[in-house]
Amino acid sequence: MLFEEAVNYIMDIPKFGIQTDGRHKTGKDNLLYVMNKLGHPEKNKRIIHIAGTNGKGSTVQFVKNILCSCGYSVGCFTSPHLVKINERITTSKLSEDRTKIDNYDISDDDFLECFLIVKQAVDESVDEGMLHLSFFEFIFAISAVYFDKCIVDYIVYETGLGGRLDATNIVEPLVTGITSIGLDHTKYLGETIEDIAAEKAGIIKFNVPVIYNTGEASADKIINEIAISRCAKAINVANSEYLINEFTDKTIDFSYYTSYYRYENIKLKVGGAKYQVDNAATAIEICNTLLGCLGGIEEDKIQLAMDNFYWPGRMEMLNKNVILDGAHNTDAIDRFIESVNYEYPNKKIRLLFAVSGDKDYVPMIEMLCDRLDLIEVYVTSLNSERGISAEYIAALFKHYTNKKGGIPIKIFSDDNINNTYNAGYKSAVSADDILFCVGSLYLIGSIKEMQ
Numbered sequence: 001m002l003f004e005e006a007v008n009y010i011m012d013i014p015k016f017g018i019q020t021d022g023r024h025k026t027g028k029d030n031l032l033y034v035m036n037k038l039g040h041p042e043k044n045k046r047i048i049h050i051a052g053t054n055g056k057g058s059t060v061q062f063v064k065n066i067l068c069s070c071g072y073s074v075g076c077f078t079s080p081h082l083v084k085i086n087e088r089i090t091t092s093k094l095s096e097d098r099t100k101i102d103n104y105d106i107s108d109d110d111f112l113e114c115f116l117i118v119k120q121a122v123d124e125s126v127d128e129g130m131l132h133l134s135f136f137e138f139i140f141a142i143s144a145v146y147f148d149k150c151i152v153d154y155i156v157y158e159t160g161l162g163g164r165l166d167a168t169n170i171v172e173p174l175v176t177g178i179t180s181i182g183l184d185h186t187k188y189l190g191e192t193i194e195d196i197a198a199e200k201a202g203i204i205k206f207n208v209p210v211i212y213n214t215g216e217a218s219a220d221k222i223i224n225e226i227a228i229s230r231c232a233k234a235i236n237v238a239n240s241e242y243l244i245n246e247f248t249d250k251t252i253d254f255s256y257y258t259s260y261y262r263y264e265n266i267k268l269k270v271g272g273a274k275y276q277v278d279n280a281a282t283a284i285e286i287c288n289t290l291l292g293c294l295g296g297i298e299e300d301k302i303q304l305a306m307d308n309f310y311w312p313g314r315m316e317m318l319n320k321n322v323i324l325d326g327a328h329n330t331d332a333i334d335r336f337i338e339s340v341n342y343e344y345p346n347k348k349i350r351l352l353f354a355v356s357g358d359k360d361y362v363p364m365i366e367m368l369c370d371r372l373d374l375i376e377v378y379v380t381s382l383n384s385e386r387g388i389s390a391e392y393i394a395a396l397f398k399h400y401t402n403k404k405g406g407i408p409i410k411i412f413s414d415d416n417i418n419n420t421y422n423a424g425y426k427s428a429v430s431a432d433d434i435l436f437c438v439g440s441l442y443l444i445g446s447i448k449e450m451q
Helices: 003-011 028-037 056-069 108-127 135-150 193-203 217-229 276-291 299-307 330-343 361-371 390-404 417-430 441-450
Strands: 047-051 074-077 089-094 101-105 154-158 175-178 210-212 234-236 241-247 252-257 262-268 316-319 322-324 349-353 374-379 410-413 435-438
Touching: 003 108, 003 135, 028 108, 028 135, 047 056, 047 193, 047 276, 056 074, 056 089, 056 101, 056 154, 056 175, 056 276, 056 299, 074 135, 089 135, 108 135, 175 193, 175 276, 193 217, 210 217, 210 276, 217 234, 241 276, 252 276, 262 276, 262 299, 316 441, 322 441, 330 361, 330 435, 349 361, 349 417, 361 390, 374 390, 374 417, 390 410, 410 417, 417 435, 417 441, 435 441
Parallel strands: 047 154, 047 175, 074 154, 175 210, 210 234, 322 435, 349 374, 349 435, 374 410
Antiparallel strands: 074 089, 089 101, 241 252, 252 262, 316 322
């Protein structure tokens, strides 16, 4: 079998198995049955487990960088991938000269080798009456086999959907983290912030500390209650003090204080992404808790971690005329708007937008029209079964911009992403302006593939 055939096999697996209720996936029993056949490669590892609606991927990267700056090798399992499936499974370590962090996606050969090991276990399990693993469970199993094979000091697992029923929740972590919580995947996780917080808090384990920074008082209450019931020390990062000292289009300078340590003037190279300060602070707290550093990890190591932070598709400046942000729910759109208005307060906004049909896209569009000074909107459709007509979404933008009043804006729609991007990019370049691309990480992946 070739690598490409293995990838095609995985991509053809239903996202949630055969159950009609997606939140149940295939059931933990099926995954544990396969992991038992594999010899439980996920056990006896030093693991950090992170959940959240938004910010969990960035927090994983910050945690990884901090641990690497302290001299540890780190494996990371994240989702989704933007261009190639290998992006989901990575290893990282500090460079020999200790000036940067080297990151490596799993190679095609290693991916194929681990795939074949997992597939054999899955095939045997199905023959013995179990269900085939879902898409995410299969990739998680591949990651566990790979990290067992390559041997790293720490592994950071990001949940895929929710937490309580997520495939990654079979791991036994040393510390758990919960990031920003908002309304997303309500079909599977519940209709309220409290419901979703309870699902995310399902990763909290007995006597294992949890670090959280949800941005929602009602979510904090749920997490704290569940932590108490499981005798888990709970640290709310929002109770600490972190201040933005300087904000530019290229960097954010911030300070972070707790009763145990102080960091002054940490520079974060994420111009425009104000929300990344929340994720960086959460990661600092996770690592200090994990490593037992009451006085705090040395500031030069924290700064090295910040210097090496890179997480594509999050207020990423692709070039001087294009900024990519994968905001795909109302909470993330709110943070995107905040960042744009904070960094570009007097700029007329050109927007490229596409969204999955299973998202709550109407309030997302209303927020963008109401709170951004839009002059042009370019609407396209995703190349997936979850794509939704560009013409239909464009009509919503027309409705909400007209509702706002003022001069009618230009709205361009084409289901072809290439055509829409090229039209928006040409307009931005001719005006020496910026095209903001938002609405879906799949859109961001498609744009990056064009480059």
